[in-house]
Amino acid sequence: MSGYLAESTLQDADGGKQLLLESALGATPQGIVDNPSFFRGFAARPDVVANALLAVADVAASRYFDVAFRLSDVLDPVMTASGDRLRCESFSACNGVHARLDLLAAGLDGGEIGFGTTNVDINSPLRSALANVHRNETLHLSVGRDELLISTPAASHVERKVELPDRWVRGFAETPGLAAAMSHLATISGSAVGQFLAALPAAQPGRTVFLLPSGRGLREVTTPKPSTVTLAGTGRVASAKRVARFATHLDIFKHHSGASGWVFRLPGADFTLLLSPAPWRGFSGEGGILESLAVPGADDAGAAVLEFLGWQPVISTAVLQARTGLAAHRITHGLAHLGASGKVGFDLLEGAYFHRELPLDSERTVKDYPRLAAARRIVATGGLTRQDTYWEVPSGVGTYVHKIWEAEGSYQCTCPWWHEHRGSRGPCKHVLAVQLLRLSNASDPEGGAA
Incomplete structure (x- = not known):
């Protein structure tokens, strides 16, 4: 803008x-x-x-x-x-x-x-x-x-x-789903908020620490536990020092990936920081909504949900289900599609989505997700074959093998992307291609079940 x-x-x-x-x-x-x-x-x-x-x-x-x-x-x-x-x-x-x-x-x-x-x-x-x-x-x-x-x-x-940069568009797309999947870990209040920020190691701003809530605030521990939050890069909360002296409470949220949310409650305001799972990881590359975008009809679900947003500051998914008549998973896919063009955000304190309307070209949804576009090209080219326990997915430099364990619902690919990230940043293009084909077959009576 x-x-x-x-x-x-x-x-x-x-x-x-x-x-x-x-x-x-x-x-x-x-x-x-x-x-x-x-x-x-x-x-x-x-x-x-x-x-x-x-x-x-x-x-x-x-x-x-x-x-x-x-x-x-x-x-x-x-x-x-x-x-x-x-x-x-x-x-x-x-x-x-x-x-x-x-x-x-x-x-x-x-x-x-x-x-x-x-x-x-x-x-x-x-x-x-x-x-x-x-x-x-x-x-x-x-x-x-x-x-x-x-x-x-x-x-x-x-x-x-x-023309917002790709990284902002995809950042706006990825953060709502990530925040919605976070759980509230703890609330600290009063002087403990400022003491927490002051105690962070200034000499090692990129250091990752594990913090355990205690009666006096937060204390560092050596290993992560279900009761700890990962602060990936202590210097990444430095901006909050401007508001720490006003904060009455600090609410802490965690995600299983290592991402975290920090909400500073101020007089008449809230200040929220979302941190990606590692200092070197940008939200634009997380790929958390790719599978929702790949689902057939996600755009139609998004259009149905959009009719009921109306610039609301708090959007209940239960209310959206009642008004649209869509199932819960269809609401999720629709919100992901809207998020891809920056139309929804997520408020951790409210535990709800909110409507924002970036004046963007809706066609950027696919253009800003090269993995999804590449997966669609693979499907269009053909050649995906199902073996007894895995799929073979052709690529430009050879044949990658995508293995599926139906009982566990897990996925694995032999491509370099999967070897590096192990699914932590969303599916690779080969996994997406198989999922697209399976979804297409499942929705096509003539295609049979995959």
Whole structure:
């Protein structure tokens, strides 16, 4: 998203300060909009809002692993207005950290929150100004301006496509499913939150530690257990130090893969960090939704679910089942398909999805998943054969063998990708090809069961 009217500013005004966050091209209930306005009012805690915005911007401007990094890699956060809250999100340059600030109704005063999604400009001069915002001064907050230009339907679908980088699109796709599969491990409160961050080894920011909740907060242990959480790369929670002094609670979530979620509850706001399973792993390569995208009819399920989203800040899957009449697994596949184009996120504290609407070309779903596109090409070329206990999948450099143990529901392939990742980053293209063929045969009465 691009096309700001001007740079975002923080200026003195009427005995206080006025923060204007400039919006870019946005998606709203009225269609694609130039520079939409989502909120005009006051921040109940100016210092919390300023530092939390800086924390989100810190993540967008950081790399936590040694990857190629250019100035153009620093992107402006994505802001979603949901009627009762403002959500501001970013990904790190290495794509292994996802940050989200939720400005709740309790933290905003004197204005109505609109509906829609856009980028907001957080530039270097603004960052410097935000660092000097104090609690006891009035802060007027504007997200976007009053003047709006709404595109025609034709322009919205043809001329106004937004070009977010692949890693952001796939990051927005992968994180909802990952977060939805996390379990709540513990809550620490009060001074223990700041003490936890202060105790992390500053000299080894890439170090992975295993943390066990205790009566005094969190303590490091030598080996992972069901009762521990993996903090993969201690430096990847550094941005939270900006808000730690305001935090009343820290909720900790874990995923079996080693990914983790850290939700800092602030006055009138929440700040969430999602960490990938390892410092060198970006969310864009996780592949966790590939199998859902491969299911026939996932796009139709997504279209059915989309009709009932309506910019809701909290989306219950049970309610979606009742309204759409779809089975639970069809809802899951539909949400995965919508997530692939950034249309849903997941709120760990709410335990529910929420609607966001990035103005993206829906056809990018396949283009941004080369493994899925490659698997479809393999199926179209033909030559997959079923042996007694395995499949043979032809490839450009030989024949890979895909073994299936039906009883265990496990998969194995002899290709280099599978040897390296062992299924931890989703299926390889050969496994996907077999799954596509099996699903196609199962849904085709003339094709027979695979």
